[in-house]
Amino acid sequence: MRIDRIDGGVTAPQGFRAAGLHCGIKATGKPDLALVVSDLAASAAGLFALNLAKAAPVLVSQDHLSRSGGQARVVITNSGCANACTGPQGMADAREMAALAAEAAGCAVDQALVASTGVIGVNLKMEAIRTGVPRAVAALSVTGGADAARAIMTTDPFPKDAAVQVTTDVGAFRVGGMAKGSGMIEPRMATMLGYLTTDAAVDPATLHRALSDACRYTFNAITVDGEPSTNDCVFALANGASGVVIDEALYPALFEGLRQVARELALGIVRGGEGATKLIAITASGAATEPDAWTAARAIANSLLVKTAVHGADPNWGRLVAAAGRSGAAFALDQARVRIGSLVLFEGGRPFDERAPQAARYLQGTDLEIEVDLGTGGAHRATVWTCDLSAEYVKINAEYRT
Numbered sequence: 001m002r003i004d005r006i007d008g009g010v011t012a013p014q015g016f017r018a019a020g021l022h023c024g025i026k027a028t029g030k031p032d033l034a035l036v037v038s039d040l041a042a043s044a045a046g047l048f049a050l051n052l053a054k055a056a057p058v059l060v061s062q063d064h065l066s067r068s069g070g071q072a073r074v075v076i077t078n079s080g081c082a083n084a085c086t087g088p089q090g091m092a093d094a095r096e097m098a099a100l101a102a103e104a105a106g107c108a109v110d111q112a113l114v115a116s117t118g119v120i121g122v123n124l125k126m127e128a129i130r131t132g133v134p135r136a137v138a139a140l141s142v143t144g145g146a147d148a149a150r151a152i153m154t155t156d157p158f159p160k161d162a163a164v165q166v167t168t169d170v171g172a173f174r175v176g177g178m179a180k181g182s183g184m185i186e187p188r189m190a191t192m193l194g195y196l197t198t199d200a201a202v203d204p205a206t207l208h209r210a211l212s213d214a215c216r217y218t219f220n221a222i223t224v225d226g227e228p229s230t231n232d233c234v235f236a237l238a239n240g241a242s243g244v245v246i247d248e249a250l251y252p253a254l255f256e257g258l259r260q261v262a263r264e265l266a267l268g269i270v271r272g273g274e275g276a277t278k279l280i281a282i283t284a285s286g287a288a289t290e291p292d293a294w295t296a297a298r299a300i301a302n303s304l305l306v307k308t309a310v311h312g313a314d315p316n317w318g319r320l321v322a323a324a325g326r327s328g329a330a331f332a333l334d335q336a337r338v339r340i341g342s343l344v345l346f347e348g349g350r351p352f353d354e355r356a357p358q359a360a361r362y363l364q365g366t367d368l369e370i371e372v373d374l375g376t377g378g379a380h381r382a383t384v385w386t387c388d389l390s391a392e393y394v395k396i397n398a399e400y401r402t
Helices: 055-070 085-105 126-139 143-153 202-216 252-269 290-302 303-312 317-325 355-360 391-397
Strands: 002-005 015-019 033-048 069-077 112-117 162-168 171-182 193-198 233-238 279-287 337-340 343-347 365-373 380-387
Touching: 002 252, 002 317, 015 126, 015 143, 033 055, 033 126, 033 143, 033 193, 033 202, 055 069, 055 085, 055 112, 055 233, 069 143, 069 233, 069 252, 085 112, 085 126, 112 233, 143 162, 162 233, 162 252, 162 355, 171 252, 193 202, 193 252, 202 252, 252 279, 252 380, 279 290, 290 303, 290 317, 290 365, 290 380, 303 317, 317 337, 317 343, 317 365, 343 355
Parallel strands: 069 112, 193 233, 279 365
Antiparallel strands: 002 162, 015 033, 033 069, 033 233, 162 171, 171 193, 279 380, 337 343, 337 365
């Protein structure tokens, strides 16, 4: 198996077209409507917000995947309005969006998936959607992935797309994707909006399994601010246009293709986190169990004290120890170790503060690695990616609606 990066994003796989444009939801005039269409019948899978305050598009997409048995031809997305906490009108609007998309793709309504992102508690400008969809249909193209990636953005500082070609002994297939996310990012099953496409032939159950497995180590291993959204979803569509059929022998190739694309998108989300200046890989090692490793890594990554210390290039190992110790994971202080970059600042119950100046210089960088060994002697480890917390994050969110 060989995996090569390619261009094209969500439309890199054969048989997919996309479009993105401004339809009138955002007052700024920036793109706010995206379509992704498979020209062939496609298996589909989705992961959705665990937040109990689910937005209308999440509920509609969940229903459609259930009713269709895991089939979809089109995904329609608007940005600038979350259509969350909008009551019966919000559900009616999400259903109408699905119907408009299905008509555009020439498929059954339950083969249309819907996503929205933006301000909570505001009704969609449906007239803008109604007039925008025909324009988006006219703009659909095999090179439209970049436009779609821009149209799903809200506070994102840059669009995020990626694609790979996976070459196997029985042929090659492609995986493409795009994502949005910058704030309200916390790993809780599917954080942000994500879209993965492949021209491999995959049955719906296998596609859902592969999506879940890939997200575990990518989209579900990131956090910006510990805030799971009302609108989180990740979709995967597989249309079989390459002729490569995924069976159990080829499952690792599908998983790795999805994982590599999702990882690049996920790291892009953290790198572009609201107010972020640093990408931080937090690894918890020496854990007694795998759940303990994830629990500790997430606790450290979400610690406001850790995030602010890193922002200020302060090698405060005590904050790392404290976060690991209160995480709920098994922890043995006398055997624990803290490493910032290549520098061990705490080990065997004693600090090495003479290394602090060198660690402070390291923390002035933009791509950082921090590891906390929990000291249990276990072999399990997990990595969660996060970013620093800056004054700009406060400014963005203090003024989000005003």
